[in-house]
Each structure stands twice: as structure tokens, then as C-alpha cells.
Amino acid sequence: xxxxxxxxxxxxxxxxxxxxxxxxxxxxxxxxxxxxxxxxxxxxxxxxxxxxxxxxxxxxxxxxxxxxxxxxxxxxxxxxxxxxxxxxxxxxxxxxxxxxxxxxxxxxxxxxxxxxxxxxxxxxxxxxxxxxxxxxxxxxxxxxxxxxxxxxxxxxxxxxxxxxxxxxxxxxxxxxxxxxxxxxxxxxxxxxxxxxxxxxxxxxxxxxxxxxxxxxxxxxxxxxxxxxxxxxxxxxxxxxxxxxxxxxxxxxxxxxxxxxxxxxxxxxxxxxxxxxxxxxxxxxxxxxxxxxxxxxxxxxxxxxxxxxxxxxxxxxxxxxxxxxxxxxxxxxxxxxxxxxxxxxxxxxxxxxxxxxxxxxxxxxxxxxxxxxxxxxxxxxxxxxxxxxxxxxxxxxxxxxxxxxxxxxxxxxxxxxxxxxxxxxxxxxxxxxxxxxxxxxxxxxxxxxxxxxx
Amino acid sequence: xxxxxxxxxxxxxxxxxxxxxxxxxxxxxxxxxxxxxxxxxxxxxxxxxxxxxxxxxxxxxxxxxxxxxxxxxxxxxxxxxxxxxxxxxxxxxxxxxxxxxxxxxxxxxxxxxxxxxxxxxxxxxxxxxxxxxxxxxxxxxxxxxxxxxxxxxxxxxxxxxxxxxxxxxxxxxxxxxxxxxxxxxxxxxxxxxxxxxxxxxxxxxxxxxxxxxxxxxxxxxxxxxxxxxxxxxxxxxxxxxxxxxxxxxxxxxxxxxxxxxxxxxxxxxxxxxxxxxxxxxxxxxxxxxxxxxxxxxxxxxxxxxxxxxxxxxxxxxxxxxxxxxxxxxxxxxxxxxxxxxxxxxxxxxxxxxxxxxxxxxxxxxxxxxxxxxxxxxxxxxxxxxxxxxxxxxxxxxxxxxxxxxxxxxxxxxxxxxxxxxxxxxxxxxxxxxx
Numbered sequence: 064x065x066x067x068x069x070x071x072x073x074x075x076x077x078x079x080x081x082x083x084x085x086x087x088x089x090x091x092x093x094x095x096x097x098x099x100x101x102x103x104x105x106x107x108x109x110x111x112x113x114x115x116x117x118x119x120x121x122x123x124x125x126x127x128x129x130x131x132x133x134x135x136x137x138x139x140x141x142x143x144x145x146x147x148x149x150x151x152x153x154x155x156x157x158x159x160x161x162x163x164x165x166x167x168x169x170x171x172x173x174x175x176x177x178x179x180x181x182x183x184x185x186x187x188x189x190x191x192x193x194x195x196x197x198x199x200x201x202x203x204x205x206x207x208x209x210x211x212x213x214x215x216x217x218x219x220x221x222x223x224x225x226x227x228x229x230x231x232x233x234x235x236x237x238x239x240x241x242x243x244x245x246x247x248x249x250x251x252x253x254x255x256x257x258x259x260x261x262x263x264x265x266x267x268x269x270x271x272x273x274x275x276x277x278x279x280x281x282x283x284x285x286x287x288x289x290x291x292x293x294x295x296x297x298x299x300x301x302x303x304x305x306x307x308x309x310x311x312x313x314x315x316x317x318x319x320x321x322x323x324x325x326x327x328x329x330x331x332x333x334x335x336x337x338x339x340x341x342x343x344x345x346x347x348x349x350x351x352x353x354x355x356x357x358x359x360x361x362x363x364x365x366x367x368x369x370x371x372x373x374x375x376x377x378x379x380x381x382x383x384x385x386x387x388x389x390x391x392x393x394x395x396x397x398x399x400x401x402x403x404x405x406x407x408x409x410x411x412x413x414x415x416x417x418x419x420x421x422x423x424x425x426x427x428x429x430x431x432x433x434x435x436x437x438x439x440x441x442x443x444x445x446x447x448x449x450x451x452x453x454x455x456x457x458x459x460x461x462x463x464x465x466x467x468x469x470x471x472x473x474x475x476x477x478x479x480x481x482x483x484x485x486x487x488x489x490x491x492x493x494x495x496x497x498x499x500x501x502x503x504x505x506x507x508x509x510x511x512x513x514x515x516x
Numbered sequence: 517x518x519x520x521x522x523x524x525x526x527x528x529x530x531x532x533x534x535x536x537x538x539x540x541x542x543x544x545x546x547x548x549x550x551x552x553x554x555x556x557x558x559x560x561x562x563x564x565x566x567x568x569x570x571x572x573x574x575x576x577x578x579x580x581x582x583x584x585x586x587x588x589x590x591x592x593x594x595x596x597x598x599x600x601x602x603x604x605x606x607x608x609x610x611x612x613x614x615x616x617x618x619x620x621x622x623x624x625x626x627x628x629x630x631x632x633x634x635x636x637x638x639x640x641x642x643x644x645x646x647x648x649x650x651x652x653x654x655x656x657x658x659x660x661x662x663x664x665x666x667x668x669x670x671x672x673x674x675x676x677x678x679x680x681x682x683x684x685x686x687x688x689x690x691x692x693x694x695x696x697x698x699x700x701x702x703x704x705x706x707x708x709x710x711x712x713x714x715x716x717x718x719x720x721x722x723x724x725x726x727x728x729x730x731x732x733x734x735x736x737x738x739x740x741x742x743x744x745x746x747x748x749x750x751x752x753x754x755x756x757x758x759x760x761x762x763x764x765x766x767x768x769x770x771x772x773x774x775x776x777x778x779x780x781x782x783x784x785x786x787x788x789x790x791x792x793x794x795x796x797x798x799x800x801x802x803x804x805x806x807x808x809x810x811x812x813x814x815x816x817x818x819x820x821x822x823x824x825x826x827x828x829x830x831x832x833x834x835x836x837x838x839x840x841x842x843x844x845x846x847x848x849x850x851x852x853x854x855x856x857x858x859x860x861x862x863x864x865x866x867x868x869x870x871x872x873x874x875x876x877x878x879x880x881x882x883x884x885x886x887x888x889x890x891x892x893x894x895x896x897x898x899x900x901x902x903x904x905x906x907x908x909x910x911x912x913x914x915x916x917x918x919x920x921x922x923x924x925x926x927x928x929x930x931x932x933x934x935x936x937x938x939x940x941x942x943x944x945x946x947x948x949x950x
Binding site: 104108111114116117140144156159196198207210228231232349359366367370371374375377 | 625653800
């Protein structure tokens with residue numbers, strides 16, 4: 064357009080004026096036509112704007128609602144964890160930037176704890192990345208290693224962010240459901256299994272990675288060594304990566320053992336293992352997580368990190384490091400928080416299960432994690448008059464929030480499009496709640512049938 | 517025996533293509549060097565003095581209080597007390613009614629705010645105009661989003677006779693700037709006050725940029741993290757307050773710079789819902805929540821500042837006053853030894869011309885590394901004084917255009933600046949003594 068106006072300079076002034084008027088008007092017209100284009104969002108986030116949490120946390124924010132929905136402890140973090148944060152914030156230099164890939168004392172502490180757990184040497188500087196929550200680790204891993212043309216296997220039901228993160232990276236999510244093997248009356252998370260033949264069919268030359276979550280949210284399944292071996296064999300055979308979300312690693316209940324897939328033969332070099340301070344120390348609001356793996360993979364996560372947020376908050380990392388040292392020193396002691404928390408939660412799990420059973424429901428008893436899913440179809444709540452085109456469990460939870468003042472999360476939020484029908488009769492309860500919260504839930508559940516009159 | 521497709525897969529790099537060309541980072545190298553060799557670190561941009569007492573007290577109060585839910589998730593797009601006060605504060609500054617829920621979003625530092633902007637608005641094939649010298653992350657972030665950075669330099673005009681150079685002397689050529697806009701241009705990144713030069717864009721300069729944004733209907737990503745650090749009575753003007761700009765601008769701010777607490781990593785974006793909704797989508801699919809307790813403390817910090825706004829006890833009045841004094845000390849130190857400072861109008865950075873010290877570090881004609889980078893490294897190792905080469909803030913093709921400047925950070929205790937002065941004085945003496 065600049066060229067056009069220059070060439071018109073040779074003409075008379077009046078003509079020049081006319082031409083530039085026309086030019087500027089046409090610029091304005093084309094500008095408004097492209098305005099929608101110019102300010103439009105990128106392709107990578109197209110369709111990723113809705114989010115179950117935004118929907119349900121708003122609804123459950125009402126304090127009169129007994130909130131067993133979002134995975135948020137309302138119990139206190141251990142006293143020493145809070146004290147360490149106060150101590151750290153009092154040190155001037157700890158209020159300024161620290162090392163981008165992870166505060167030195169924290170990566171050192173993490174390497175010690177995990178060396179012990181994994182039985183292998185872990186270099187704090189090259190094998191670990193500290194991120195903003197495990198969420199940040201998932202994002203860094205996927206952005207670093209996944210792209211257009213890749214397929215990523217996701218086991219359903221899944222922590223809901225896996226799908227949009229894979230899509231945002233331009234890749235294709237390939238779903239495979241856990242299926243309930245009907246073994247009679249026992250409803251345990253162990254009854255939900257992958258079909259090995261079905262899983263094998265999902266792998267192909269495009270499979271860049273599989274996302275594993277153990278202990279599993281929402282079902283609470285703790286994958287056995289044999290089950291992990293099936294996955295590992297396929298990863299090795301197809302040279303795929305494994306993104307192992309192990310945020311609930313310490314929350315396993317009696318009779319179960321958390322096994323790290325990275326410790327299976329041939330797996331360390333192809334696995335990123337993700338952990339969370341929020342889940343380990345009941346401080347979800349600290350938003351600190353970590354990725355652990357071989358240098359040749361972690362270095363790419365570090366590149367993403369240095370181009371996304373560069374460094375995580377310093378005082379929180381220092382406090383976390385100190386807390387880890389305290390518990391590292393007592394890893395042979397049953398009082399170690401890693402074990403005492405799971406004992407505390409086991410009794411809450413058992414209480415939650417009992418309350419649900421007494422209300423006539425059949426909860427799936429989790430072997431790990433702090434969630435419990437339950438089939439609500441047996442209550443026969445008729446919601447066919449509710450207009451919205453949402454799955455049954457969404458409607459049920461909304462109805463339960465309004466009429467029973469109890470919240471949960473619909474399980475179809477954790478499923479791909481094909482499986483929503485399968486899981487829409489389940490809802491998820493969170494039981495990392497203080498006794499008074501569980502007491503309030505008990506009252507609601509005991510009175511459930513009375514109120515339907 | 518491996519199948520062909522498996523062989524093909526194994527021979528491809530494991531990392532995604534979006535990482536191509538963005539793995540190098542100047543800070544990793546220079547931070548390590550400074551940590552190893554320097555006795556006086558005026559390199560990386562962070563204060564060596566503490567955050568203000570009122571902020572530390574706020575943090576402690578929050579921790580010792582009854583509310584242990586401060587250790588749990590808060591609202592993903594920003595802790596309610598913080599977004600409310602930010603909406604109030606910036607609403608007042610912009611003369612607008614801001615909705616805390618839709619016009620403000622909290623991020624993990626201004627760094628993550630920048631990331632969200634590029635991911636939300638820059639697609640493959642989009643161009644983004646970046647003014648040189650620039651805070652180095654803009655370029656790799658644009659590339660990671662698949663965009664093409666288009667650079668336009670600030671060019672130094674010679675200072676008036678006898679006067680020291682000023683960051684105001686570095687200016688855009690209007691015709692040159694206009695020529696950078698094309699139908700592929702999606703956005704321009706503005707950083708005022710500017711890191712590393714310290715330039716505070718004048719109203720006229722902002723209007724020039726604004727006119728082009730409106731004419732080409734592009735977005736403006738306005739990095740204003742140093743908004744409070746302006747000197748000599750200068751005014752920081754927010755481009756979003758100019759005609760036609762609110763609708764197309766995302767303003768980025770930083771608690772780290774505002775409250776001298778860079779380690780808290782709390783930043784924010786302010787803008788129209790139309791744009792912020794897309795930042796929220798990126799945010800909810802990348803980090804989702806920011807740490808709660810730091811947000812609570814920053815909210816209370818802002819509450820105090822709102823009450824004291826414009827008064828002498830306001831931190832936003834005291835901090836620039838203190839920093840101006842430090843700026844002047846450093847200017848004096850550098851001028852006295854022959855390093856020619858470009859007096860910054862804002863930020864806590866100062867760029868100096870080291871041409872007179874070139875004899876210490878001989879030129880290496882075919883070197884890949886820009887001269888100032890070699891000089892800065894030599895200076896850290898041999899003089900114990902850490903600074904950052906200006907070439908770090910230029911794109912690859914332009915790294916040798918202004919290669920005899922280094923950047924100092926003066927957000928340092930008096931003792932640190934005195935120590936820097938001693939090093940410089942000693943250095944000068946060594947040069948002049950026979």
C-alpha cells in the first residue's frame with residue numbers, strides 16, 4: 064500500500080488526495096474484515112477452552128456445600144512443612160531468583176530420596192527438573208517430546224488434562240479404557256484392568272508415548288508389576304516413551320506396593336517420572352512438582368522450562384527441600400510422613416466406603432490415591448427432565464449439589480468421547496478431608512433416602 | 517531385526533521440532549560464570565537487597581494465621597484477593613472499570629504471562645515485531661509458537677555536546693518501523709521501560725506504535741514489568757490508555773520487579789476479556805494454578821500501596837527514589853573510568869560503552885562469539901565484576917551491530933556498588949600506570 068501511494072505522488076494533488084482517501088478506506092475495510100482473524104486464538108488451543116474444574120469448582124465454592132469434589136485436602140499440612148516455609152521466607156536472598164531448573168538444595172534432596180526408592184544414581188542437575196506442580200511437569204514433558212504426527216496412548220478414565228495437553232502439542236490421543244472384570248461382588252480398584260491384546264493393538268509406529276498414572280486418579284488403581292510389565296514390553300517393542308504420573312506414589316494402602324515403571328528393565332531410558340509436592344505433603348497450593356528421568360530426555364524438558372516460566376518460586380522450593388531432608392532421614396521409620404499420611408488416609412477411605420455402602424451404594428474401594436468412585440445408577444435418580452445435553456453423571460452431580468448440598472466430580476470428565484457412555488453412571492469422591500467434613504457427608508448420606516419423599 | 521518404520525522412528529530426534537533453535541540460553545552460561553568467578557555481581561537482574569519489610573511481614577502473617585487453606589489450591593486464574601486489588605489498582609491507573617474475573621489473570625512471573633500471550637496468539641506463519649535490544653526470551657518464545665520474529669532496532673542518536681548519552685537517545689526510525697508491518701504481522705512486543713537500555717518510551721513514540729497497531733489491526737504485548745522504576749520525574753505511559761489500544765493490548769506486570777521479590781514468581785496480565793479468555797485457555801492447559809501464599813502476600817502489598825498511592829511512604833515512590841540514587845552512583849563510577857554510560861530513564865539496568873577498554877581484550881577477527889560477550893567473560897574471570905554483553909539482547913544476525921556495550925544491574929546494596937567502583941578504579945589505574 065505504501066508503494067501505491069508513492070507512485071501516485073506524480074499525479075495532481077487532488078488526485079493524490081482522492082487516492083489516499085480510497086486507500087485508507089480500503090485499509091479500514093480490510094482491517095475490519097480481518098479483525099476477527101487478527102485477534103483470533105491460535106489453532107493449538109482451539110476447542111481446549113472448556114474445563115470441568117472451572118465448571119465445578121465455581122458451583123462447589125458455596126461454603127454450605129460439603130465439598131468432596133476437587134482433589135483438595137482440607138486437612139493441615141505437617142507443622143514442620145509450614146515452619147520451613149516461614150524460615151525460608153525470612154532469608155533475604157531466598158526471596159530472589161534461584162536456579163532455573165530447580166533450587167539446588169531441592170534437587171539434591173529429591174535425588175537422595177529417589178535414589179533410595181529407585182535403587183539407582185540420579186544426578187540432581189541433569190536428571191531432575193522442578194516445575195510448577197506435576198501439571199507443569201506434564202506440560203513440559205509433552206511440549207518437549209510430543210508433536211504433530213505423534214500418537215499418545217491415554218488410559219481411561221484419565222486425569223482430564225492429559226487429553227488437551229496432547230492436543231495442544233498437535234498430537235493425537237489414542238484411548239484405551241480400564242475395564243471392570245466382573246468377578247462377583249468385590250468392587251476394588253484392582254478389578255479394573257487393561258486388556259493386554261487390546262492395548263497391544265493401540266501401539267503402532269506413530270506411538271510416541273503412553274501416559275501411565277499409578278496410583279490412578281480417579282479409580283485408585285495401583286498397577287501391579289505384571290501389569291506394568293505388559294506396558295513396558297510394548298514400550299520397548301515399539302520404542303515408545305512412558306510418561307509416568309506418580310503423584311500419589313506414597314498413598315498406597317495395605318497389601319499394595321507402588322512400583323515405578325522406570326525401574327523395570329529397559330525402562331529408565333524411556334521414562335519420565337512425575338511427582339508432586341502438593342500430593343506428597345498435602346500442600347497443593349505450593350504448586351511444585353518434578354520430572355525425573357535420563358539426561359537425554361530431561362534436557363529437552365529443561366529447554367521447554369527455560370522458554371515458558373524459567374524458574375519456580377524460591378522460598379517454597381527451599382522449604383520443600385528441608386521437609387524432604389526431615390523425612391529422608393526417617394525413611395526407615397514408620398513415622399515418616401510418606402507412610403503416616405497413607406495410614407491416616409486409609410482410615411478415611413474405609414470410613415468413606417462404609418458411608419456410601421450404608422446409603423445403598425457400591426463404591427469401588429481404591430488401593431491407592433485419595434479418590435473413590437461410585438456407581439450412582441443404583442439410586443435411580445430420574446434426571447430425564449433435565450434439559451441439558453450433558454452426560455448423566457454431570458446432571459447427577461449438579462442435582463446432588465443443589466438438592467443434597469454434597470459435591471463430587473462426574474467421571475465422564477475423565478473419559479474420551481467414545482467411552483463417556485460407559486462411565487457416566489460413576490461419580491468421584493475425594494476423601495482427603497478432615498473428620499468434620501466427613502461427618503457432614505455422613506449426615507447427608509444417612510438422610511439421603513429420607514429426603515426424596 | 518527392526519522393522520523399517522521402527523528404524524525410521526529411532527533415527528528421528530526424540531524431541532519435538534518446536535524446540536529447534538531455542539535450546540541455547542545466555543543466562544545459564546553467565547549465571548554459572550558469575551557464581552564461579554565474580555566478587556561483584558552486577559549481571560543478572562535481581563536486587564541484592566531484601567523485599568520491603570511490610571511485604572515480608574505480610575507473608576509471615578499469612579503463614580502464621582489460622583487459614584491453612586493458604587497451602588491449598590486457590591482460583592486458577594488468580595487468587596481472588598489479588599485479582600480484585602489488581603483490577604482496582606490498574607482500573608484506577610487506566611481510568612477503566614476492570615472486572616477482576618475477566619480482565620486480570622495471574623501468572624507464574626511475567627515470564628509465564630509472555631508465554632501465554634505467544635501461545636495464545638502466535639501461529640505458524642505469523643510475524644511478531646520485536647524492538648531491539650530486547651529481553652532475550654521474546655525471540656525463542658515466538659519461535660516456539662511457530663512464529664517468525666521480525667526485528668527493528670532502536671538506533672542511538674549522538675548525545676548533545678558535553679552531555680552523557682541517555683536511553684532517550686535510542687530511538688525507532690518511524691519509516692523503518694512502518695516497513696516491518698505486513699499482512700502476516702500478528703503482534704508487536706513493546707517493553708517500556710526497556711530492558712536492557714532503560715528507555716522509557718515517550719507519548720509520541722507510543723503514539724507512533726499505536727497508530728501502526730490500529731492501522732494494521734495487530735495486537736500489542738506490552739511488557740511493563742519495570743513500570744514503577746522511572747527516574748528524573750519521567751512518566752510511565754501505558755500504551756493501553758492510548759486511543760484504540762485497550763482492545764488490542766495485553767499488559768504484563770510483575771510482583772518480582774514491583775516489590776523486589778523476584779523469587780516469588782508472581783506476575784499478571786491485564787486486558788480485555790476478548791483477549792484474556794485465550795490466555796486463560798493456555799494457562800489452564802499448562803500450569804493451571806499459581807502458588808497461593810505468594811499471591812495472598814502480593815495482594816496485601818498492593819492493598820497497602822493503593823492506600824498510600826502517590827504519598828511519600830508509598831513503596832512505588834520510595835523504590836525509584838532509592839534506585840535513582842544508585843543509578844547516579846554507577847553512572848559516576850563508570851564515567852570516571854572511561855566506560856561511557858547510557859543514562860537510563862528507567863528500569864534498574866544501565867548499558868555502558870566499553871570501547872576505551874578494548875585493548876584489554878584483543879579482537880579475534882574470525883570469532884563466532886560477539887566481542888562484548890568475550891569482553892564480559894574476560895571481565896568476570898579477571899576482574900571479578902559480572903555484567904551481561906548487550907549482544908545477548910539482539911537476534912543472531914544483529915549480534916555484532918552493537919558489540920561494544922555491556923549491561924549492569926544497579927539494584928544492589930551501596931556496599932556492592934562501592935565494591936564495583938573499587939574494581940573499576942583499580943582497573944583504570946592499571947591501564948594508565950606505566
